[in-house]
Amino acid sequence: MISIQNLYKTYGKQEVLSGVNLEVKAGEFVALVGLSGSGKSLLLRHIVRLVKPDSGTVLVDGRDVNQMPHKELEALRSRVGYVFQNGALFDSETVYDNVAFPLREKTRMSETEIRKRVMTELDLVGLTEAVDKFPAQLSGGMLKRAALARTLVRAPEIILFDEPTTGLDPMVVNSILNLFDSAHRRLNLTGILVSHEIPEIFGIVQKVAMLHEGKIVAEETPETLRTSPAPIIDQFVNGNIEGPIRLR
Ligand SMILES: Nc1ncnc2c1ncn2[C@@H]1O[C@H](COP(=O)(O)OP(=O)(O)OP(=O)(O)O)[C@@H](O)[C@H]1O
Numbered sequence: 001m002i003s004i005q006n007l008y009k010t011y012g013k014q015e016v017l018s019g020v021n022l023e024v025k026a027g028e029f030v031a032l033v034g035l036s037g038s039g040k041s042l043l044l045r046h047i048v049r050l051v052k053p054d055s056g057t058v059l060v061d062g063r064d065v066n067q068m069p070h071k072e073l074e075a076l077r078s079r080v081g082y083v084f085q086n087g088a089l090f091d092s093e094t095v096y097d098n099v100a101f102p103l104r105e106k107t108r109m110s111e112t113e114i115r116k117r118v119m120t121e122l123d124l125v126g127l128t129e130a131v132d133k134f135p136a137q138l139s140g141g142m143l144k145r146a147a148l149a150r151t152l153v154r155a156p157e158i159i160l161f162d163e164p165t166t167g168l169d170p171m172v173v174n175s176i177l178n179l180f181d182s183a184h185r186r187l188n189l190t191g192i193l194v195s196h197e198i199p200e201i202f203g204i205v206q207k208v209a210m211l212h213e214g215k216i217v218a219e220e221t222p223e224t225l226r227t228s229p230a231p232i233i234d235q236f237v238n239g240n241i242e243g244p245i246r247l248r
């Protein structure tokens with residue numbers, strides 16, 4: 001469904017992506033992991049053409065994202081639910097209005113239908129109590145769950161989520177990962193989740209891709225990765241200070 005082929009992207013003297021290859025099949029959830037600054041967020045942005053590569057190809061359903069006419073790109077973006085790392089809610093609107101926004105903007109649903117959908121989605125993420133609150137009145141975990149509800153309310157086919165659980169307490173992390181898992185099953189989503197939540201993220205994905213020094217150095221099932229003898233992977237998965245990876 002998503003095929004990234006030989007992608008290169010340089011900023012100034014820094015070659016951030018140097019030949020990335022990654023395949024995500026329909027219905028598959030992939031965890032994208034790698035050191036801070038390795039280019040995970042940047043890679044995700046390429047998929048919806050928020051960034052254009054220096055060279056290489058991004059295909060979605062066999063269509064080249066960078067060759068698409070504008071209309072087709074818009075259609076693609078409407079199938080994709082993406083939440084970027086600091087993707088915040090609208091501060092001046094309530095949780096309800098934030099979640100209703102994509103439906104009001106992109107569909108012709110009536111307010112009654114919208115209310116039904118929004119309340120269902122908020123119920124799924126456990127936020128019905130917070131429906132009339134403003135973002136400033138929510139905790140970090142509630143904000144993330146509201147962002148998740150806003151993304152899922154339009155029933156996207158593909159989700160791209162950049163660190164949906166970073167900075168949250170372990171119980172909230174697990175509850176959000178559970179939400180992903182059930183949304184994945186319920187909606188048959190295809191998705192890429194950027195995460196530092198190792199090993200928790202391994203429980204809900206079919207594949208883990210590790211980005212390191214501009215390339216995908218491992219593309220494995222979580223089981224294989226967990227017991228990989230490759231020093232880079234072992235060091236990363238287990239968070240060892242000693243090993244081939246040097247922090248700069
Ligand atoms: N628009 C830009 N202009 C210049 N440099 C950029 C730009 N976007 C990304 N970079 C650089 O690309 C590198 C990768 O950034 P990216 O945000 O993708 O890292 P990341 O893997 O998501 O890190 P983290 O885990 O900390 O979020 C960084 O060195 C960053 O400074």
Ligand SMILES: [Mg+2]
Nearest residue numbers: 040041085162
């Ligand atoms: Mg990032």
